[in-house]
Amino acid sequence: MDRDERSISQMGLKEMREIARQKMPREAWEHIMGAAESRATFRRNQKIFSRFLFRQKIFHEITSPDTTVELFGRRLPAPLGIAPIGSFSLIRDTAEHEVAEGGGKAGAMIFASHAAKSNPPDWAKATTAPLVFMGYMSKGKEEVLEFARQAEKLGYAAVGLTMDVVEPVKVGDHVPLSTRDGKPRKGQPASPKDIERLKSEVSLPVVVKGIMGAEDARIAVGAGADALVVSNHGGRILDFNRAALEALPEVVEAVGKKVPVLLDSGIRSGGDVVKALALGARAVLIGRPICWGVAAGGAAGVERVIQLLTDEIKRVLMMTGLSSIKEATRAILIPAEQRRETPWDG
Ligand SMILES: Cc1cc2nc3c(=O)[nH]c(=O)nc-3n(C[C@H](O)[C@H](O)[C@H](O)COP(=O)(O)O)c2cc1C
Numbered sequence: 001m002d003r004d005e006r007s008i009s010q011m012g013l014k015e016m017r018e019i020a021r022q023k024m025p026r027e028a029w030e031h032i033m034g035a036a037e038s039r040a041t042f043r044r045n046q047k048i049f050s051r052f053l054f055r056q057k058i059f060h061e062i063t064s065p066d067t068t069v070e071l072f073g074r075r076l077p078a079p080l081g082i083a084p085i086g087s088f089s090l091i092r093d094t095a096e097h098e099v100a101e102g103g104g105k106a107g108a109m110i111f112a113s114h115a116a117k118s119n120p121p122d123w124a125k126a127t128t129a130p131l132v133f134m135g136y137m138s139k140g141k142e143e144v145l146e147f148a149r150q151a152e153k154l155g156y157a158a159v160g161l162t163m164d165v166v167e168p169v170k171v172g173d174h175v176p177l178s179t180r181d182g183k184p185r186k187g188q189p190a191s192p193k194d195i196e197r198l199k200s201e202v203s204l205p206v207v208v209k210g211i212m213g214a215e216d217a218r219i220a221v222g223a224g225a226d227a228l229v230v231s232n233h234g235g236r237i238l239d240f241n242r243a244a245l246e247a248l249p250e251v252v253e254a255v256g257k258k259v260p261v262l263l264d265s266g267i268r269s270g271g272d273v274v275k276a277l278a279l280g281a282r283a284v285l286i287g288r289p290i291c292w293g294v295a296a297g298g299a300a301g302v303e304r305v306i307q308l309l310t311d312e313i314k315r316v317l318m319m320t321g322l323s324s325i326k327e328a329t330r331a332i333l334i335p336a337e338q339r340r341e342t343p344w345d346g
Pocket of ligand 1: 031032033045083084085086087113114115116134162209231232233234235264265266267286287288289
């Protein structure tokens with residue numbers, strides 16, 4: 001059977017990635033897969049997961065492990081969110097709608113980027129998924145606050161700020177253009193005052209994304225952040241950054257008792273998700289794989305990515321003797337002694 005004719009519901013991530021590469025306009029592919037300078041951070045984000053091995057345990061009575069988690073008062077079927085991606089619409093005009101629909105069917109929390117074409121009401125109309133509005137201060141403080149207030153009225157689960165895109169903006173090899181007005185995107189220094197201001201305007205939990213260390217974590221929480229996303233923006237901004245997974249333990253140690261800590265950057269399998277949770281994350285966000293899913297199969301592709309990861313999480317839990325994802329701790333991990341090559345550069 002021709003690969004494109006196979007049902008998307010049977011595909012693995014690599015296959016979807018390959019179809020996405022073929023189907024997507026070339027500039028869209030290059031933008032999505034773009035990373036800072038030498039791509040060292042991008043590669044490290046994925047490679048780092050091979051530092052940990054699982055401790056297999058087969059004698060137990062577990063048949064159906066619980067993958068659900070609670071985040072911002074919402075129960076999610078799996079600890080998975082869709083990362084804020086401003087440029088889904090480069091894939092196709094309808095891609096944001098497809099992400100909204102597929103994310104809704106899969107029950108993944110959608111972190112909707114301020115840089116997307118859709119505004120908070122558009123996302124709310126298009127999905128049944130719990131939503132988080134992720135603002136960029138560079139788009140103007142008033143607009144962030146206005147959109148955050150809208151999000152609150154629309155029943156969003158949370159609002160947040162992406163705080164790691166600075167001037168001069170360069171993502172991958174070029175300055176990205178706004179998907180709304182075609183102008184070069186702007187950056188903005190991160191200020192705790194912006195967190196305070198957002199906190200004072202809305203009563204929703206405030207999420208801060210772009211934290212890569214204990215000191216920033218404490219500043220963000222001190223300014224009122226109710227959750228953090230440990231992220232290096234998928235290796236798109238700072239070359240030779242640490243991998244997000246490397247920064248996770250110190251952030252959890254610094255503020256993990258006070259606020260939930262999420263992670264993105266480099267998650268490519270259910271095993272990666274379980275490792276992040278074992279190291280203290282409450283949930284993870286999925287970035288590029290969602291782009292591949294939507295490019296390869298529209299809403300069904302997005303749903304497939306989430307389903308695939310959820311199934312893999314379940315298998316890892318079964319094989320490590322955990323009846324619930326909430327039981328994942330370092331006890332299920334063994335440090336790998338040898339450096340192993342990353343399985344694939346995706
Ligand atoms: C094409 C693209 C666009 C992105 N746009 C945004 C954005 O608008 N806002 C944001 O907070 N992060 C943005 N990110 C970063 C993602 O939210 C996430 O941190 C990153 O994709 C994680 O890395 P991974 O995809 O390699 O796992 C973008 C990432 C990509 C690949």
